[in-house]
Amino acid sequence: MGVEKALEGGILLSRLDHVIGWARKYSIFQYPFVTACCGMEYMSTACSHYDIDRFGAGLPRFSPRQADVLFVVGTISHKLAPVLVKIYEQMCEPKWVVAFGVCTVSGGFYNNYATVQGIDTMIPVDLYIPGCPPRPETVLHGLMMLQEKIQHEKQEVLPGQVRT
Amino acid sequence: MSQPSVTLQLLQERFASVIREVHSLHGDDTVVVEPGANLEVLQFCRDEPRLAYNVLVDLTCVDYLDYPDREGQPRFEVVYHLYSLEHNHRVRIKCPVAAEDPTVATVVELWPIADWLEREAWDMFGVNFAGHPDMRRILMYEEFEGHPLRKDYSISRRQPLVGPKN
Ligand code: SF4
Numbered sequence: 107m108g109v110e111k112a113l114e115g116g117i118l119l120s121r122l123d124h125v126i127g128w129a130r131k132y133s134i135f136q137y138p139f140v141t142a143c144c145g146m147e148y149m150s151t152a153c154s155h156y157d158i159d160r161f162g163a164g165l166p167r168f169s170p171r172q173a174d175v176l177f178v179v180g181t182i183s184h185k186l187a188p189v190l191v192k193i194y195e196q197m198c199e200p201k202w203v204v205a206f207g208v209c210t211v212s213g214g215f216y217n218n219y220a221t222v223q224g225i226d227t228m229i230p231v232d233l234y235i236p237g238c239p240p241r242p243e244t245v246l247h248g249l250m251m252l253q254e255k256i257q258h259e260k261q262e263v264l265p266g267q268v269r270t
Numbered sequence: 271m272s273q274p275s276v277t278l279q280l281l282q283e284r285f286a287s288v289i290r291e292v293h294s295l296h297g298d299d300t301v302v303v304e305p306g307a308n309l310e311v312l313q314f315c316r317d318e319p320r321l322a323y324n325v326l327v328d329l330t331c332v333d334y335l336d337y338p339d340r341e342g343q344p345r346f347e348v349v350y351h352l353y354s355l356e357h358n359h360r361v362r363i364k365c366p367v368a369a370e371d372p373t374v375a376t377v378v379e380l381w382p383i384a385d386w387l388e389r390e391a392w393d394m395f396g397v398n399f400a401g402h403p404d405m406r407r408i409l410m411y412e413e414f415e416g417h418p419l420r421k422d423y424s425i426s427r428r429q430p431l432v433g434p435k436n
Contacts, residue, residue: 184431184432185410185431187432187433218418219418219428219429220410227430227432227434228432228433
C-alpha cells in the first residue's frame with residue numbers, strides 16, 4: 107500500500123488480472139440450455155427465495171452471443187447434441203460451461219441409445235454439479251466454485267489471446 | 271363369470287373367423303385378431319353405433335423375440351387401445367405381425383392421430399404401416415440406423431452425431 111499513499115487522488119493499485127477476474131465473476135450472464143426436469147430446480151434457484159442475484163448471476167440471457175456461462179440443464183439426447191455444440195460455438199470468449207445435474211455430467215441413469223453420456227464428450231466443461239436434480243444449495247455452492255475459478259484464471263483481455 | 275361386455279359379444283359374433291383369442295381380466299377387454307385383420311375389426315369398432323370407439327388412445331408395438339412360451343408365433347404385436355366417449359368403454363386390440371414382413375395396414379383413415387403413433391411404432395420397432403401418408407422417423411434422427419426398441423438392438427450400441435461413440 108505504500109505506493110498508493112504516495113499517489114494523490116485515491117488511486118488503488120492492483121494486479122490487472124485480479125481486477126478483471128473480480129469484475130467477471132460478479133457479472134455472470136448465463137445462457138440456460140434447459141431441456142428437462144433439472145430446469146425446475148434451476149428456476150427455483152433463480153427465483154427470489156434463493157436469489158441467485160446475490161452472486162451477480164441473476165440475469166439469464168436468451169441469446170448465446172450475450173452470455174458468459176452456458177448452463178446445460180437437463181438430459182441431452184444425441185439428436186439435440188449438434189444444437190448444443192452450435193450454441194457453445196456461438197458464445198463469445200471468455201466463456202464457461204456448467205454441467206447441471208447427473209444427466210449432463212455423465213448421462214446419469216440414461217445409459218441408453220438416446221442419451222449423450224456426459225456433455226464433456228462434446229464441449230469442454232468447467233464445473234460439474236451432481237444431483238438429480240441438484241438442490242439449489244448445491245447449485246449456489248457450484249456457482250461460488252465457478253466464481254473462484256474465474257477469479258483465479260489468467261484473464262485474457264486482448265483479442266487473439268488464448269485462454270489458459 | 272359375468273356376462274362378456276357388449277364389445278366382446280359383438281366382435282365375436284361378427285368376426286368369429288378372424289378372432290384368435292379374447293379375454294377380459296378384471297373387465298379389461300382384449301381381442302387378439304389374425305394377422306392382417308386389424309383394419310376391418312377396427313373399422314367396425316369405430317362405426318358400429320353400439321361400440322362407437324371414437325378415440326384411439328394409444329397405438330404401440332411389442333417385440334416378443336425370445337419370449338418364453340411363444341415359439342412359432344409371430345414376433346411382433348401391434349396393440350391398439352380404443353375408448354368410446356359415448357359409451358365410456360374401452361378395448362385393447364392386438365394384431366400379430368410376422369418378423370419376415372413386418373407390415374400392417376395403416377389406420378390413419380380411421381383416426382388421424384394414428385399418423386404420429388404409427389411413425390413412432392415404425393421408428394422404435396421397424397413395423398411398417400402400409401398406406402401411411404408420411405412414413406418417416408419421428409423420435410430418432412434421420413442418420414440413426416436400426417430400430418432401438420427391438421430386442422435384438424444391442425443395449426450398448428450408440429450412434430452419436432457429435433463426439434466419440436461412448
Ligand atoms: S439429472 Fe435428474 S432431474 Fe436432472 S435432467 Fe436428469 S433426470 Fe432430470
